[in-house]
Amino acid sequence: RKEVEQDPGPFNVPEGATVAFNCTYSNSASQSFFWYRQDCRKEPKLLMSVYSSGNEDGRFTAQLNRASQYISLLIRDSKLSDSATYLCVVNMNTGFQKLVFGTGTRLLVSP
Amino acid sequence: EADIYQTPRYLVIGTGKKITLECSQTMGHDKMYWYQQDPGMELHLIHYSYGVNSTEKGDLSSESTVSRIRTEHFPLTLESARPSHTSQYLCASSVTVNTEAFFGQGTRLTVV
Numbered sequence: 001r002k003e004v005e006q007d008p009g010p011f012n013v014p015e016g017a018t019v020a021f022n023c024t025y026s027n028s029a030s031q032s033f034f035w036y037r038q039d040c041r042k043e044p045k046l047l048m049s050v051y052s053s054g055n056e057d058g059r060f061t062a063q064l065n066r067a068s069q070y071i072s073l074l075i076r077d078s079k080l081s082d083s084a085t086y087l088c089v090v091n092m093n094t095g096f097q098k099l100v101f102g103t104g105t106r107l108l109v110s111p
Numbered sequence: 112e113a114d115i116y117q118t119p120r121y122l123v124i125g126t127g128k129k130i131t132l133e134c135s136q137t138m139g140h141d142k143m144y145w146y147q148q149d150p151g152m153e154l155h156l157i158h159y160s161y162g163v164n165s166t167e168k169g170d171l172s173s174e175s176t177v178s179r180i181r182t183e184h185f186p187l188t189l190e191s192a193r194p195s196h197t198s199q200y201l202c203a204s205s206v207t208v209n210t211e212a213f214f215g216q217g218t219r220l221t222v223v
Contacts, residue, residue, distance in 0.1 A: 032209040043201055043214035044154070087154075091209050098169075099144075099205070099212055103153040 001026055004090050006102035013109055017078045021105045023088030024070045033071050035062055036087040038104065044087055047073075078109045114138050117202050117215035124192055124222055132187045132218045134202030142208055143185040146201040147171060148217075154201065160185055192222040 006023045013019050025033075033050035048055065050062040050071050061074040071090075075082055088102035115136040124130055136143070145158040146169075156169030160179040174196070175189050185204075189196055199219050203212040 034211050041150070041199075041219075043217050045214070046211045049211060089212075098156065098159065098208060100156075101146075101154045 002102075003027065003092055003100045004088055004102040006088050006105050008103055008105060010106040010108050013078050013107070015078055015080060015109055015111055017109075018074065018076045019078060019107065020072055020074045021086055021088075021107075022070050022072050023090075023102055023105075024068075025088075025090040025100075026069070027090070027092050028066075028069060030090045030092060032091040032099075033062075033064055034089040034099075035060075035071075035073050036089055036101075038085045038087055040084075044101075047086070075107075078107075080109050080111065083107055083109045115202065115204055115213050115215045117200075117218050119218060120216060121219045122221070124220070126191075126193055126222055128192050130189050130192055130220070132200055132202075132220070134185045134187070134215055135183050136185075136204045136213075136215075137183060138204060138206075138213070139182065140204035140206055140213075141182065142205045142212075143179065144203045144205075144212065145169070145175075145177060145185070145187050146203065147173065148199045148201060150199070158187065192220075194222045196220060197222050 035047040036044040037047045038044040054063040059076045085104040087104045118133045141162045146154045155171035157173040158177040201217045202215040205212040
Protein backbone atom coordinates (compact mmCIF):
# COMPACT_ATOMS: atom_id res chain seq x y z
CA ARG A 1 0.00 0.00 0.00
CA LYS A 2 1.28 3.44 -0.89
CA GLU A 3 1.96 5.81 2.00
CA VAL A 4 -0.25 8.48 0.44
CA GLU A 5 -2.90 7.61 -2.14
CA GLN A 6 -4.90 9.87 -4.41
CA ASP A 7 -7.20 9.31 -7.35
CA PRO A 8 -5.16 10.60 -10.30
CA GLY A 9 -8.27 11.78 -12.17
CA PRO A 10 -8.60 13.76 -14.31
CA PHE A 11 -11.70 15.34 -12.86
CA ASN A 12 -13.46 17.24 -15.65
CA VAL A 13 -15.92 19.80 -14.28
CA PRO A 14 -17.70 22.85 -15.69
CA GLU A 15 -17.10 26.31 -14.34
CA GLY A 16 -19.07 26.94 -11.19
CA ALA A 17 -19.15 23.31 -10.14
CA THR A 18 -18.17 22.01 -6.72
CA VAL A 19 -15.55 19.30 -6.70
CA ALA A 20 -13.99 17.26 -3.91
CA PHE A 21 -10.80 15.24 -3.71
CA ASN A 22 -9.88 12.69 -1.11
CA CYS A 23 -6.50 11.42 -0.07
CA THR A 24 -5.74 8.49 2.22
CA TYR A 25 -2.57 7.99 4.23
CA SER A 26 -1.11 4.89 5.83
CA ASN A 27 0.66 6.14 8.96
CA SER A 28 -1.69 6.78 11.84
CA ALA A 29 1.08 8.73 13.62
CA SER A 30 1.19 11.41 10.91
CA GLN A 31 0.69 14.88 12.33
CA SER A 32 0.96 17.34 9.47
CA PHE A 33 -1.12 17.49 6.33
CA PHE A 34 -1.10 19.83 3.38
CA TRP A 35 -2.63 20.40 -0.02
CA TYR A 36 -0.34 21.71 -2.73
CA ARG A 37 -1.19 22.89 -6.20
CA GLN A 38 1.06 22.22 -9.18
CA ASP A 39 0.56 23.81 -12.57
CA CYS A 40 1.92 22.14 -15.67
CA ARG A 41 5.74 22.25 -15.75
CA LYS A 42 5.87 24.41 -12.61
CA GLU A 43 6.92 23.77 -9.04
CA PRO A 44 4.37 22.73 -6.39
CA LYS A 45 3.02 25.57 -4.28
CA LEU A 46 1.32 25.34 -0.92
CA LEU A 47 -2.45 25.73 -1.24
CA MET A 48 -3.35 25.20 2.39
CA SER A 49 -2.43 23.33 5.53
CA VAL A 50 -5.01 20.94 6.94
CA TYR A 51 -5.88 21.28 10.61
CA SER A 52 -7.68 18.82 12.84
CA SER A 53 -10.68 21.12 13.10
CA GLY A 54 -10.82 21.65 9.36
CA ASN A 55 -10.13 24.96 7.70
CA GLU A 56 -11.46 27.15 4.96
CA ASP A 57 -9.80 29.66 2.68
CA GLY A 58 -12.24 31.35 0.36
CA ARG A 59 -13.62 28.73 -2.02
CA PHE A 60 -11.36 26.02 -0.63
CA THR A 61 -12.14 23.83 2.37
CA ALA A 62 -9.85 21.18 3.78
CA GLN A 63 -10.81 18.53 6.29
CA LEU A 64 -9.01 15.81 8.21
CA ASN A 65 -10.52 12.51 9.33
CA ARG A 66 -7.99 10.83 11.61
CA ALA A 67 -10.17 7.81 12.35
CA SER A 68 -10.37 6.88 8.68
CA GLN A 69 -6.97 8.36 7.83
CA TYR A 70 -7.96 10.61 5.02
CA ILE A 71 -7.95 14.27 4.17
CA SER A 72 -10.18 16.04 1.72
CA LEU A 73 -10.19 19.19 -0.36
CA LEU A 74 -13.41 20.83 -1.49
CA ILE A 75 -13.42 23.49 -4.18
CA ARG A 76 -16.61 25.50 -4.60
CA ASP A 77 -17.57 27.61 -7.60
CA SER A 78 -14.73 26.25 -9.74
CA LYS A 79 -12.86 28.70 -11.94
CA LEU A 80 -10.95 28.00 -15.13
CA SER A 81 -7.83 29.04 -13.24
CA ASP A 82 -8.35 26.18 -10.78
CA SER A 83 -7.24 23.73 -13.48
CA ALA A 84 -4.10 22.14 -12.07
CA THR A 85 -2.85 19.07 -10.26
CA TYR A 86 -3.60 18.97 -6.54
CA LEU A 87 -1.07 17.15 -4.40
CA CYS A 88 -1.83 15.68 -1.00
CA VAL A 89 1.14 15.84 1.37
CA VAL A 90 1.54 14.04 4.69
CA ASN A 91 4.45 13.87 7.10
CA MET A 92 5.60 10.36 7.92
CA ASN A 93 7.30 9.34 11.16
CA THR A 94 8.65 5.94 10.18
CA GLY A 95 12.30 5.71 11.17
CA PHE A 96 13.03 9.17 9.88
CA GLN A 97 10.60 11.98 9.39
CA LYS A 98 9.77 13.19 5.91
CA LEU A 99 7.05 14.76 3.86
CA VAL A 100 5.42 12.30 1.45
CA PHE A 101 3.66 13.56 -1.65
CA GLY A 102 0.74 11.81 -3.27
CA THR A 103 0.73 11.29 -7.02
CA GLY A 104 -1.69 14.18 -7.43
CA THR A 105 -5.23 14.60 -8.71
CA ARG A 106 -5.64 16.44 -11.98
CA LEU A 107 -8.50 18.91 -12.23
CA LEU A 108 -9.72 20.32 -15.54
CA VAL A 109 -12.30 23.10 -15.35
CA SER A 110 -14.02 23.85 -18.65
CA PRO A 111 -16.14 26.85 -19.75
CA GLU B 112 7.14 34.24 -2.50
CA ALA B 113 9.55 31.66 -1.15
CA ASP B 114 13.23 32.59 -1.07
CA ILE B 115 14.62 29.44 -2.60
CA TYR B 116 16.50 29.55 -5.87
CA GLN B 117 17.68 26.97 -8.33
CA THR B 118 20.15 27.40 -11.15
CA PRO B 119 20.21 26.76 -13.97
CA ARG B 120 16.53 26.71 -14.89
CA TYR B 121 17.22 24.75 -18.05
CA LEU B 122 20.27 22.67 -18.97
CA VAL B 123 21.01 20.63 -22.07
CA ILE B 124 24.20 18.67 -21.77
CA GLY B 125 26.02 15.82 -23.48
CA THR B 126 26.36 12.30 -22.15
CA GLY B 127 29.29 11.78 -19.80
CA LYS B 128 29.53 15.36 -18.59
CA LYS B 129 29.70 16.24 -14.91
CA ILE B 130 27.00 18.65 -13.79
CA THR B 131 26.06 20.41 -10.58
CA LEU B 132 22.58 21.74 -9.96
CA GLU B 133 22.54 24.60 -7.50
CA CYS B 134 19.96 25.23 -4.80
CA SER B 135 20.08 28.06 -2.29
CA GLN B 136 17.61 29.35 0.26
CA THR B 137 17.73 32.48 2.38
CA MET B 138 15.11 31.44 4.92
CA GLY B 139 17.52 29.75 7.32
CA HIS B 140 15.73 26.42 6.95
CA ASP B 141 17.53 23.38 8.31
CA LYS B 142 15.63 20.83 6.22
CA MET B 143 16.30 20.65 2.52
CA TYR B 144 15.19 18.17 -0.12
CA TRP B 145 15.76 17.18 -3.74
CA TYR B 146 12.91 15.71 -5.76
CA GLN B 147 12.90 14.29 -9.26
CA GLN B 148 9.80 14.58 -11.40
CA ASP B 149 9.19 13.38 -14.94
CA PRO B 150 6.49 15.20 -16.98
CA GLY B 151 3.02 14.32 -15.76
CA MET B 152 4.38 11.99 -13.13
CA GLU B 153 4.70 12.09 -9.34
CA LEU B 154 7.45 13.63 -7.27
CA HIS B 155 10.15 11.27 -6.04
CA LEU B 156 12.38 12.18 -3.09
CA ILE B 157 16.00 11.46 -4.04
CA HIS B 158 17.98 13.24 -1.30
CA TYR B 159 17.34 15.13 1.90
CA SER B 160 19.27 16.91 4.59
CA TYR B 161 18.40 17.74 8.17
CA GLY B 162 21.17 20.29 8.51
CA VAL B 163 24.83 21.03 7.86
CA ASN B 164 26.88 17.88 7.19
CA SER B 165 23.71 15.75 7.19
CA THR B 166 22.64 14.08 3.94
CA GLU B 167 20.54 11.00 3.31
CA LYS B 168 19.26 9.17 0.26
CA GLY B 169 15.57 9.33 -0.43
CA ASP B 170 13.07 6.79 -1.63
CA LEU B 171 14.12 6.76 -5.26
CA SER B 172 17.58 5.45 -6.01
CA SER B 173 19.63 8.10 -7.75
CA GLU B 174 23.15 8.19 -9.12
CA SER B 175 23.44 11.79 -8.02
CA THR B 176 25.17 12.97 -4.87
CA VAL B 177 24.57 15.97 -2.62
CA SER B 178 26.46 17.98 -0.05
CA ARG B 179 25.43 20.35 2.72
CA ILE B 180 28.40 22.39 3.84
CA ARG B 181 26.37 25.52 4.51
CA THR B 182 22.80 25.82 5.77
CA GLU B 183 21.67 27.81 2.77
CA HIS B 184 23.25 25.70 0.05
CA PHE B 185 22.34 22.15 -1.09
CA PRO B 186 23.90 21.35 -4.48
CA LEU B 187 23.24 18.14 -6.40
CA THR B 188 25.96 16.61 -8.58
CA LEU B 189 25.89 14.06 -11.37
CA GLU B 190 29.42 12.80 -12.08
CA SER B 191 28.57 11.42 -15.50
CA ALA B 192 25.27 12.45 -17.02
CA ARG B 193 23.24 9.95 -19.04
CA PRO B 194 20.04 10.31 -21.08
CA SER B 195 18.19 8.43 -18.31
CA HIS B 196 18.92 11.42 -16.04
CA THR B 197 16.72 13.63 -18.20
CA SER B 198 14.06 14.97 -15.85
CA GLN B 199 13.01 17.94 -13.76
CA TYR B 200 14.85 18.35 -10.46
CA LEU B 201 13.09 20.30 -7.73
CA CYS B 202 14.74 21.56 -4.57
CA ALA B 203 12.71 22.35 -1.45
CA SER B 204 13.26 23.47 2.13
CA SER B 205 11.28 23.58 5.34
CA VAL B 206 11.67 24.77 8.91
CA THR B 207 10.93 21.31 10.30
CA VAL B 208 9.66 18.04 8.84
CA ASN B 209 6.23 18.91 10.19
CA THR B 210 5.91 22.23 8.40
CA GLU B 211 5.27 23.02 4.80
CA ALA B 212 8.03 22.78 2.23
CA PHE B 213 8.83 25.62 -0.14
CA PHE B 214 10.02 24.75 -3.63
CA GLY B 215 12.44 26.34 -6.02
CA GLN B 216 11.39 26.75 -9.64
CA GLY B 217 13.22 23.61 -10.67
CA THR B 218 15.94 22.68 -13.12
CA ARG B 219 14.83 21.01 -16.31
CA LEU B 220 17.73 18.77 -17.33
CA THR B 221 18.09 17.18 -20.75
CA VAL B 222 20.98 14.84 -21.43
CA VAL B 223 21.62 14.15 -25.09
